Amino acid sequence: MAKFSAKPKDLAKIRYTPPKTEWTETPVEFREHMFCHSAKPKDLETVGFPYGRAWSAKDDDWKLPDNWEQIILQGMKDLLGKYRSFQLFMDICVRCGACADKCHFFIGSGDPKNMPVLRAELLRSVYRGNFTLAGKILRKLAGARDLTVGVLKEWWYYFYQCTECRRCSVFCPYGIDTAEITMMGRELMNMIGLQLGWIGGPVAACYMKGNHLGLEPHTIKSSIEFFLDDIETLTGIKIEPSFNRKGAEILFVTPSGDLFANPGTYTAMGYLMLFHELGLDYTWSTYASEGGNFGFFTSNEMAKRLNSKIYAEAKRLGVKWILGGECGHMWRVLSQYMDTWNGPADFMEVPKSPITGTVFDNAKSMKMVHIAEFTADLIKHNKLKLDKSRNDHLNVTFHDSCNTSRGMGLLEEPRYIINNVCNHFHEMPENTIREKTFCCGSGTGLNASENMELRMRGGFPRANAVKYVHERYGVNLLANVCAIDRATLSASMDYWVPGVGVAGVHELVGNALIMKGEKERTQDMRLEPLPEKEGSENV
Amino acid sequence: MKLSNLLSEKRPAILERWFDVVLETYPADTKNFLQKQNNQFANPVGHTIHQGMESILNGLLSGSDLQEFSTPLDNIIRIRAVQDIAASQAVAFILSLKKLIREELEKSQRMDSFIKELSLLEDKIDTLVLMSFDIYMQCREKIYDLKANETKRLTYRLLQRANLVCEVEEPGPQQND
Structure with missing residues (x-):
């Protein structure tokens, strides 16, 4: 205005x-x-x-x-x-x-x-x-x-x-x-x-502390412990993840935003529940505590410097391979640059799922697997017990994040997961998804709040397609595999399509996952009452 | 013949001229795109504005209740409220409809016989302008709301973790003294 x-x-x-x-x-x-x-x-x-x-x-x-x-x-x-x-x-x-x-x-x-x-x-x-x-x-x-x-x-x-x-x-x-x-x-x-301040601040924090928010090791640990309390309330199961553990098979790296910003926090809870249920031999790191890379929005050299901690930490801990959480630009940086910047990562092995035995040849060189690939493979091999009906209150559509879809072709895996954990899924129109997806309007460090009008303009084409499926099919949830999407699409939906929420795919997985020894679920991942089930369906 | 019947005959021409008034507020290259790209997902601004104007015009000619104009007005103003235009410009297009209708009546040389009906129609258009201004203000206030809510979303867990916020427990059963 x-x-x-x-x-x-x-x-x-x-x-x-x-x-x-x-x-x-x-x-x-x-x-x-x-x-x-x-x-x-x-x-x-x-x-x-x-x-x-x-x-x-x-x-x-x-x-x-x-x-x-x-x-x-x-x-x-x-x-x-x-x-x-x-x-x-x-x-x-x-x-x-x-x-x-x-x-x-x-x-x-x-x-x-x-x-x-x-x-x-x-x-x-x-x-x-x-x-x-x-x-x-x-x-x-x-x-x-x-x-x-x-x-x-x-x-x-x-x-x-x-x-x-x-x-x-x-x-x-x-x-x-x-x-x-x-x-x-x-x-x-x-x-x-x-x-920009919104880029310069996270870059400096990441350089000094390892993550964009500037979280120190004890803060990272206690914030994850906070999730564990919620998971215990939800399932009755006490989870004890490890931090900086040498000799773990897998290092898990995710964007730090998911440790504090809603609704990303529920996605982080989904990871914790999934890994516990699998008995995965993995560790979090308080040093390689940021999958994202705002240095990428300043200069090639800065991006490389910030990225270097990931392989360094993998080497220090002696892990076999790296698993990465849901993030967009993180994956463009990792899959297209990390190997040539800071590789070769020849001290690790070609990633192999310890649960299914699947070898991820696509990650043969960089040694890092996206969690959507990992979870889709688990479902494909019937390794998860899922109750789709726990997501029956959600009518879901999927937003392809620019970097994962156009950048690295991760098109089918998230959809496969959603279709296996939800009963209600509807695609947006063809010219607004997959390779032709519309951006959230707030990527590359533009997710500040002071430029909200700009973000609403840029977010309109995406929101317009969401509005279409909201009005036509009653869609009420916009799922995605990107931390910036989770943080920013909430505002976009609030302005353009009120009534549509935003969630990471692994929040939906967490909802549907039947864990060994869990109590009957009465709440969803957000600790809100689960609506009365319409009939359960196990996969 | 009633005014609405006469205008209904001219409806397509009025709508296109009215749409053109809005398009003129955009630079030439943009106007071309907004006018010619017919896919509603490739051109959501042009499509939403055109569709909204069509609903408003139809509503005016069929004598719809004022509440039925809320949605199409909201759809248009919500877009205009975040574009590079002043508040006056965002809602001005509605007033221009009065001029377009009068021009059509002058062409038909029957202005005098419709003067009473025209006055009522113009009153309704004036009311739509006022409604639009309310919507515009709601949209602008929403922008500030979004900023505040986003800050809360980004930091709520941090505040919880630092024991700086707590949620009030459900009240227990009332105790008798």
Whole structure:
């Protein structure tokens, strides 16, 4: 919403049509609720990021270093030399427009600078002006621009209105990955201290304490013990997981958000119950206590540094392989980067389920398995006793998280699990799920609260599809396998589709799981009374 | 002939012109997309607004009760309340319907014979503007609610763990003195 500032005599003059200026001539206007706070200097200093200072996007003066243009242009030259993909993506776009209407931020906002092609053009125009002959000679005719403070502000506004979800790249005939262009844009801005507080804070905390929330070992342990009390209330079973145990077969790593943020906490309870029931030889770690990686939203190098603790801890504990919890960007980082950043993990074995004997060849090199793959395999081999009717009060649909679906093709496993633990499941329309899924609108560190209006715009295409199945089939639960989804879709549903809750898939597993020696369940995982069963069905 | 009958004949033309008024508030490239992409999931903004306007227009011409306008108005205003537009702009499209209807009547040169009915219809449109403004305010207040609720969701377990919050126990059976 724009701030109301018109005087009475101006009211009659309000024009309801937008300015007819070209995009290059339309300066960015910073609107409240549309951008995040800037990073705190101490957080940047903690990890060695340069130019930490107090500044705000609304200020005219961003207190940029004197030679900021030189830093950015040199940085761009270095990145172009380092990543062939960046060079390629700067050169090959033919502006066909196939990506233009695929971005959830464009669809929700109607702002043309949110068209992926135009967002990329913000960077390309500067690339042309400084790194191509045609751009240097023909300037505007060749689509070239000078790098000015105005352009920099535009970068900052719009590269933090992209969640790197890669939906646009699915439709690009050249396969241009706009997410990588956003990554480059953010990495360049990072060189002159232009970072978000919501990213800088978690990065510094993760660097110092091992997780985004800055939880120290005793806090992690006691928060998990808190879940154990709830599980005992629910099932009558006392669970005793281990921490930092050397010699365990499996190291379990999950996003720290699930230890404190509802509804992710119920998913964490689901893990604990499942592992106990299986008698799994596993351990939690208070050092490798974060599966997520907000460093990925700053620079490649920072992401690598934060990631290094996972293999290091696996080696220290001497585990055979690593099992990972439900998370989205965590899985893109792990499955596509960890091995080449910090591998080879040749001190571990190819992951093999101790329960079913299944060998996860897909994880032969990185040695880490997603819990959806692990649990789907258990169900496939009839290793779990499940009472689907305990989820009968839930009418479920599944949101494919961008990183797990488009990033690593984890499409069937979560659905297989849901269909085996719930009686009521309905898919959203075809062009809004699987590889074409719509982003939650709050990924890549945009899940702050101060930018709530931006999040609601970006979340609308997803919410619109949920609303459809809510009205048509009575869907009342949006399941997913991502911690950021669990944290942010709750707000999106609250605004766009009241009456639809949000849950991780393993919360549903926890509900349905029949545990040996458990008392009769009268409550669900949230300790709310279970509605009267309509008839139980065991699998 | 009643005014509603005359307008019903002109309904498709009025609706498209009315929709165009809203589209004009978006940049040219966006207008093109909102107008031409027919898939309701690929273009939820265009589809929701068009469908909502159609329901409102039908409701006005068939004399629906005011409460029946709540849902289509909410669907449209909820979107406009989080876009780059001022509050006045978010609800202004409803007023423009009065102008469009008058233009149609002038074309038919029968304005005078419908003046009483027209006045009633315009009163109803004015009421819809007021309803829209209430919805707009609810949406904006909701944005602040979401921020507050999210903070609670993110930290509630932490507060519980630190024994900073507790839930009141169920009251036991009343004891007699």
